[in-house]
Amino acid sequence: MRTPVPHPARRTEVLAACAAGATVVLWASAFVSIRSAGAAYSPGALALGRLLAGALTLGVICLLRREGLPPRPARRGILISGVLWFGFYMVALNWGEQLVDAGTAALVVNTGPILIALLGARLLGDSVPPRLLAGMAVSFAGAVTVGLSMSGGGESSVLGVVLCLLAAVAYAGGVVAQKPALGAASPLQVTTYGCLVGAVACLPFAGRLVEEAADAPVSATLDMVYLGVFPTALAFTTWAYALARTTASRMGATTYAVPALVVLMSWLALGEVPGPLTLVGGALCLAGVAVSRSRSGAAARAAAPPGAREETARESGRGPVVRTRARSGRRP
Template sequence: MSDVAHDTSRSALGTGLILAAVSAVTFSLSGPFAAGLFATGWSPGAVVLVRVGIGALVVLPFGVVALRGDWGPVRRNVRLLLVYGALGVAATQFCYFAAVQHMQVGPALLIEYSSPAAVVTWLWLRHGQRPGRTTVAGIALAAVGLVLVLDLTGARLDPVGVAWALGAMVGVSAYFLLNARAHTGLPPLSLAAGGLVVGAAVLGLLAAVGVMPVTASADPVDLAGAVVPTWLVLAVLGVVTAGVAYVTGVGAGRRLGARPSSFVGLLEVVSAVFFAWLLLGELPSPVQLLGGLVLLTGVVVVQQGEAATRRAAPRGTVEPVAAPD
């Protein structure tokens, strides 16, 4: 019987790693596609609003079907859905773009992607889940790799920008922590759908009151030397980089837990550099390539450390790997 449980746990971990990688890669596509829209006159607020709005429209029907007519989990988790949508979706997007209005992209991303360290600290202080030595070593490697990938040469910090970037970091941390809450009764599709709907509503409100400027253009977008119609770029942003990314992110969190899934999420940085080269012709430097290897090594080491912790700890003392709803 224990062998069956072990195999099931390993299967859940393997599926979780695949879902986390898919989520990271699909999230990373948003940068190059959004950059193409920015070049034609779109404002960051307009891109984010349309992206999240399309994602909500696409995922919502699947989220409703996943409930199978039982709306009880939604009523019991209204606060969770509001927090997930406001922090994990809207605040993450809005605060990041507000940050880059005051500082360079590299430092803003570095602060935002320090979220795995925040997740580790929260789980340690709040739930007593102390990371093992191997996990800590992986964290250190991932941090070094992240700094190298972002190539912060000559970067300058602005206090206002730092504050907004910290807000984005809080949003990303909430995203990973709430994804891992497996015993809410909400199917992953329903959590993703509810979060996207709430996030779209919050962003729409920010746009309506003028806090988030919104400008758009119908001009086609230049990607990888090809002229792409605006509607296609928006479809990819909404369906792939929002819908698929959030759904697979929730699925990964349910199977891996918050700590491991947050570090696999760092693959988004490496993938973003690759897509920037492929779609925008921005060739990564040797330092960035080295940083990517170091970061990937750190992620692997963290996963090994988490697996060792699960094997060594008594049942119930570490964050459980949840079965799919």
């Protein structure tokens, strides 16, 4: 019996899905660390410290791998994503979460994947298949449920809501700007130089960072370093790897799993026991991601190599696929 050989396209799809999964888990853990470090660091100082730790980590990796400067065609996208996503997004999100409850922040920021789908379809020509739309709708309903269940007394700062909305817009714009850059540069180059751009944009907060680091407890500083090394350096690189191999819309929909994982991590790390409504919302988030990343049977068969389609046909009882020559006036 012949052992089937994995098709390169299928292998790439699996690796991209694993990279996206690693990104989602690490980004979910960032919410717990931000909450801890945010008690000692202001939003701008925390963003700068996180970006400096991430840039240092990525710089060492680039030196070891002998990665050079990104090609000229990729620099515009790296610059835009660095300012929007690495810089503005982190400051706005840190600030917004200090003014609104976690449920409201999660609900507002999770409009980002919808904006990514709209911008991707408009600017990148991404297709938005029905399964992706259905999955996004289910996940967004789950995010709303989690947000409502985690809201405290229902009182929210208008400024905090606006900041979270601006963070979502910056996140979507950064992803859409990053996608074309990945066609010319490696994921490591795009992430490293995007992180450097974000750090430069946050340099006005350097004085605050130095002052607050002198008084901050060691645990808060370690949380900031963790944010830079793992949810920034590692997670943004795995994100870029996965984004280079799929559409911006599909990657954006994957991040809907973050609220569900944040609920689980808060339960384990902070002792915050989620209620039944929160668990239902988390399940909806995960179900929506599964639907958005799935493909129809016809699409899966079309993407499969010819040998795999023949093997599938034999296993399903339809018999082998026989190729015949068109008859002509001569015998072969």
